[in-house]
Amino acid sequence: MFINLDFESKEPIYVQLIHQIIEGIAKGKIQPGEALPSVRSLAADIGINLHTVNKAYQHLKQEGFILIHRQKGVVVNPEGVPEADDAYRDQLKSKLHPLIAESICRKVSEQEFSELCSQLFTEFNEGKGGK
Template sequence: MLIQIDYQSDVPIYVQLTNQIIEGMASGELKPGEPLPSVRALAADLGINLHTVNKAYTHLKQEGFIQVHRQRGALVRPDPMPPADEAFRSRLESQMRPIVAEAVCRRMDEADFLDMCRRIYRHFTKEES
């Protein structure tokens, strides 16, 4: 999986890294149980501080996306993620509210917004439009 960091972005590097690893898992590029690069190796490959990679890995571990073993390093979660429960749905809604609000402020049509959401969802589930 190719990770690309936008050093000019307002999005913190650890968030970009976290998001790209989750996207790799959702798209199937990162398989369950697959090892991730070591913190040092990934930091060196990307030219970023190892504490930044460590912060991303820590967040991914706390959210249940990866497991970290002393001997084997970081691995993509070998078993499926738990289904979307009420706590996840509540968190997702709170994260989506500002995105939807901005779309409304910019007068984006509801149908266009929902179509965009469907395209993104289908990209990760490999469904045809």
């Protein structure tokens, strides 16, 4: 797997793991229905506590990115990630709120912020093969 954690980062390991798995799905590196490593296996492979992996997997399950089966193990949701609804859009807005506030404080213009977002969307779409 393509997981690359920064153990020196202020961002918790489980959050980094969540972000990297979601990024893998977004870029098409991990396909719907594809199996992910077991909690124990992934923890051993990247040298972290299995409770950290379990916490990340539980969050991803709760958000609809993965399914956890007793027999099949961990798989990316075969039906794909649930589409954005009003609750997701509200959550997105609350996450963007402090980023925009800090950007304004740091004199990042609305245009520059929008361009950064566009660049990231392009990056993800290119990583997915232009889909």
